[in-house]
Amino acid sequence: MALRTPLFDWHVANGGRTVEFGGWDMPVQYGSIVEEHHVVRQAAGLFDIGHMGRLSFVGPDALALLQRISTNNAATMKNGQVRYALICNERGGIRDDVLVYRWPDAWSMVVNASNRDKIVNWIAQYTKGLDVNVRDETTATCMIAVQGPQAMTLCRALTDTDAEQLAYYFATAAHYRGRNCIVSRTGYTGEDGIEIIASADQGLELWEELIRRGAKPCGLGARDTLRLEAAMPLYGHELSEDIDPFQAGLTWAVKMDKGEFVGREALLRRREDASLPRRVGLEILGRRAAREGSTVLLEGRPIGHVTSGTVTPTLNKPIAMAYIEPGHTTPGTLCTVDVRGKIEEARVTPLPFYRRPKG
Amino acid sequence: MDPKTLRYAKSHEWAHLEGDICTVGLTKFAVDQLTDIIFIDLPNVDDLVAVGEGFGEVESVKAVSDLYSPITGDVIAINEKLETDPTLISNDPYGKGWLVKVKVEPGTTLEHLLTLEQYEKQIASEEH
The missing domain is CATH 3.30.1360.120 (Probable tRNA modification gtpase trme; domain 1)
Known part of the structure; x- marks a missing residue:
């Protein structure tokens, strides 16, 4: 239940x-x-x-554990700071995207609901020999x-x-x-x-x-x-065990120079791999919304697929995020999307689709 | 249209037969479930539709759903106003929000469809 x-x-x-x-x-x-x-x-x-999911990390080795399992650098965080990070598998694929919180005497993390058990078990594999108590709160x-x-x-x-x-x-x-x-x-x-x-x-x-x-x-x-x-990725749609942070456009959340961490070696290779699909924004020029799974085509040839799509209430037009072959990711590139059997014109668009006015 | 005089498909379309012209729409229950309807894809005039077969789709912000014909016949009219104003279907599903009119064979009845009472029983079991 x-x-x-x-x-x-x-x-x-x-x-x-x-x-x-x-x-x-x-x-x-x-x-x-x-x-x-x-x-x-x-x-x-x-x-x-x-x-x-809300996890807490208490103990002298909490920082070492976080550095080991996540891609961002927790060591440079100030007290009270929150930082977006990825937890990767050894292949460099994304196990989850998380927020890490630094407190004066502890750390905490917010993980996706669908990944909570998976991440709790994953973390347990890396706590051996470390003096840290991880609690699921x-x-x-x-x-x-x-x-x-x-x-x-x-x-x-x-x-x-x-x-x-x-x-x-x-x-x-x-x-x-x-x-x-x-x-x-x-x-x-x-x-x-x-x-x-x-x-x-x-x-x-x-x-x-x-x-x-x-x-x-x-x-x-x-x-x-x-x-x-706001073009924020959602795990299970834009992020998965087979997608790496570079493909997802989250390079800024990966700190290769912070030292060893799970997935780093694979990510060093994947960073140089120019053949991997990349996350882009698409604006559908018709009325119908492309949904997850819709094929993206260029001159009739499949070049990728949609991971999320809707009609944006703010802009009142269909938008989508998709993974497509590199080389076609330049904003303005025209393509088409197979929306349930009908071909709709689309255009690669800069992300995010919406940015709040600065107050 | 008075919902009491209509007949219903399990897939939430309503049908109203007058002579050999059957008007088809989507029920208020379906419209309320969908919410935020943004686009309705209808067949073309002269298309043949058949009982239980898809004839279009209705798209809301969160999902897209197929429309199934409650009747067999030739499409003689579609509600073109829905193209520019899909909210008609949300606001008046039994009136201005009708979908298509279908010309049926002589002798066609709506006996294969649910009465309002039967349909209401069905949706009561869908709600939880």
Whole structure:
């Protein structure tokens, strides 16, 4: 049976349509996905992201472990800093994309729901001989995201920390109604906002307070269209065990000079391999949306496939992310996509499709 | 159209027969499930459609679904307004949001389709 966050009953009682996602029963929408999408772009949306895996690393060798299993350099992080990283297999393929948090006396990591067990088991293989205690705190805690241009003002004095003082991709320990929580200036929507991790039993009161403050609940459907516009990769779509970070356009999250890490040798080779497909953005010039699996063609010849696609609510046109042969990835390149048997014109487009206006 | 007088396919299309012209649409239940309909692909006039066979697709933000014909016959009209305004189907699925009109053979009935009561039972079992 699928897992449930502390907010599951609230979702069902409030019109949330739930689907199984990454082993969890999660709300995909409460009403219109398009309206929920616009709320996040224009005001403030609220997301139950309790399905995301939350791991903690305590002990003198925590840094050594993180350096070993992830591609980014944790050693240069400041206290409270959050950094995107990949966990690779020995072939350089991506096992997961994660956020690493540095605390004064510990580290933590947020992993994808669908990969949580896989990553916990993977990490266990690399803890032998190290003095570090890895704990899975997912079910003991809840995680809620508030995203949108009004998110920061709406969250004023929500906790005893001033979240507006947090730089982007920084987090702090705080208190919500007297109890420990974490406030992190991160998100998966392309908007400003915070993600809050609190005790599981505070989830409902925190959620309801945020609604009273004006945040509107949004489901995973809007989260998907938002992240697609922002060109953020989604594991299982743009990222997989067979795709390496260079192909995915995530070279910036791989620090080859930080020392040995799992997958580094393979990545040294793959970095030089000019034959591997690359992630690109596509704008479909017709009305129909290309979806995952649609074939991308150049002059009738298959050159790749779509990994995610929708009609973007902000730009009101079909967009997609795809992996295509290198050599055709220059923005402006015209191609076609086989959308369920009908050929649609398309154009390679720079990513992201949407970038929030600087405030 | 009054939903009580319509007949229904399990795949959520409704049918209304008047003489030898059958009007076909998508039920409110289906429209509400889809939400955010952005595109409707319909057959061409003069196309032949057949019971249970796909005749188009309806695309929402999250997914695309096939449309299945509840009736056999020749398409004599399609709702061209849906091309520029797909929200018609969300806002008025039994009226301005109709999909196609099909000319059927003499003697054709809708007896193979569900009544409203039967259809409502089916959707009650789909909801959870």
